[in-house]
Amino acid sequence: MPIAIAAPPQTGSESSNRSPFAIAQDGLAGLVDAAVQARRLEAMQAAMRVDVINLAVDYAMRSADAFTAPSLSPERRREVARRAVIAELATALRIPERTMTRLVSESWTLANQLPVTLAALRLGDIDESHARVVIDETGDVADGSVRARLDLELVERAATMTAASLRRAARRLRETLQAESLEERHAHALAERRIELEPARDGMAWLHLHLPASDALLIRNRLDRVAADVTGETGEVSAVADARTPDQLRADVARDLLLHGVPPIGEAFHVAAATVRPTVHVTVPVLTLLGLDDAPADLEGYGPIDPEMARRLAAQAPSFTRILTHPVSGTVLDVDRTTYRPPADLARWLRVRDETCRFPGCNRRAARCELDHTEGWADLGSTSFDNLAHLCPYHHHLKHESSWSVRHLEHGTLEWRSPAGRQYVTGPSVRIPARAAPDPTRTERPDPVDPARSRGGRPPKTPPF
Known part of the structure; x- marks a missing residue:
């Protein structure tokens, strides 16, 4: 059914006093809000499907005596009843039984193990792709309290993240919560390394390596x-x-x-x-490197890795760049610069901090992005970690050539404002703790207009039209 978007009535004086940008912004905001509501309805319908699938499977299994042969054992009857209702649903919905089996499993998991995720899906606060990330990242978590914590925290993060970003955050969060060490879990996973062939269309195929x-x-x-x-x-x-x-x-x-x-x-x-010598950055807490602690390290483009692998990479692999962090504060010293082009050490750290383009929802790797001064160099912005962020070429141009605007908040967090007036916040992959005291060696570029001007961010840009 088409959705009609009605603009609020305006008097002649109100209309004449408003700028073309304000009028256009209101119209665009209404259409974007409608798109958000449509996505919310899709999520609510997905939750309804979860509930109906669970009811159907539960009903079939409770009525197993009516749907299965009487010669079967009670346990076998329940198994056959479950298979029968999966085939029934797959046939009615015209989807493969294998897909229906996955949907039944996911529906049971949401209803019985992830109540917070299911509640958020029912309200439309998250969509089906976010819910699937939570299912995937909690599937092998045996500890019920850890799973409940992941259920709660991942739903909170999903409110401001794409599914791809949520998956990266989930990997890091689960490593901090699980009792079994990352090194032990990696050893078990390593035993499952393999190659898989997946047929594709038009005479093609995918070759997957699990290593x-x-x-x-x-x-x-x-x-x-x-x-x-x-x-x-x-x-x-x-x-x-x-x-x-x-x-x-x-x-x-x-x-x-x-x-x-x-x-x-x-x-x-x-x-x-x-x-060609490829380079990968591995961030290692210094006590882990010395063997005095087992805190996980962070592999750029992937996430947490076990301490033993981190020590091996840091000590033996010339293709990895070590970035050591302070054992207490985690801070990186001497980050402020007074030249336009960031020096190599600062650029390397920012690449690890950001990991991807910092535009909302963009997952292009930082290695293929450009470092952008949030507050322009020409506007007296400094070349420092709290005024630099990675943007892919597409979003770099969008920032400078449209009415999208951004300002730097604390700890590398960016706050974006869209043409429709909506606000989005993107956080760094690796958070930089605030410095406990000002750095006496830090120098500022003089501001001839206003010496007291804050460097915390750039003001919203004037629309280009």
Whole structure:
């Protein structure tokens, strides 16, 4: 059913006194609100489906005597009744039984183990993709109290996150709550490493490798760097002229290495591949590195890793950059700069802090983004951790060329304001604790207009129209 959006009535004087931007903002805000309400209704319908599926399965199992052969044992009757109702639902909804089995399992989990998530879904506060993240990230948590804590905290975070961002946050949160050490759980997971083949359309297939995160990230980064070198994205002269896209190059290089041992596309390409050294950042608490603590480290692009892997990477792998944090405050010293271009040490730390583009909902890796001065350098903004953030090229342009605006809050948090007047807050991947006292070596650029001007953020921009 179409939704009609009616603008509030205005008198002639009210209309004439309002700017074109204010009028346009109100109209856009009404349409965005309508889209949000439509998404909320979808979430509420998903919750209704969860309730109906649970009722149907429960009813079939309670009525197992009527739906199964009398010669079966009571336990077998319940199992067959469950299979029968799954087949019934799959046939009625025209979806595969395997998909229906997953929906039945998820519905039971929400109803019996994740009451906060189900309640939020019923209210439309989260959508189905957020609920699936909570299900996935709590599925192997045996401790009921830990699962309840995750249920509560992940729903709170889901209110301001995309499902992809929530999944990254969930991985970090669950590592801080589980009693079994990350090293023990990694050892169990390592035993399940494998390769899976997934058929796709048009004569294609996916090849999945389940292996340690550190190996996976090094492989991906090596493919990224080789592809960038060939296409000239690194800013240097391309080693080999090639018309393929970076995605095609990464796939072809991986295929050739697995099939032939080398990428057979020319001598120059072999040289480029041999000289590329991928880099991954691993943030290690210094006491963990010294073996005095077992606090997890953080692998860029993945999340928490066990202490033993962190020590090995920090000590032996030249392709990993160690970023040591203070054992008490976690602060990084000497972060303020008075030059436009951030120095290498500051840029590395900001890349780890942000992990992705800092625009709401964008998950493009920080390594492929640009460092942006929140308060422009020309507007006397400083080159410091509390005035810099990663933006992908698309959102970098959007910030400067549209009425989207942003200001820096404490600890690397950004507050965005949209053209429709809505506010969004994005937090850093790794939080920088506030300094206990001012740094006496810190210097400021003089402000000839107002020496008392705050550096906490830039004011909202004047709309460009």
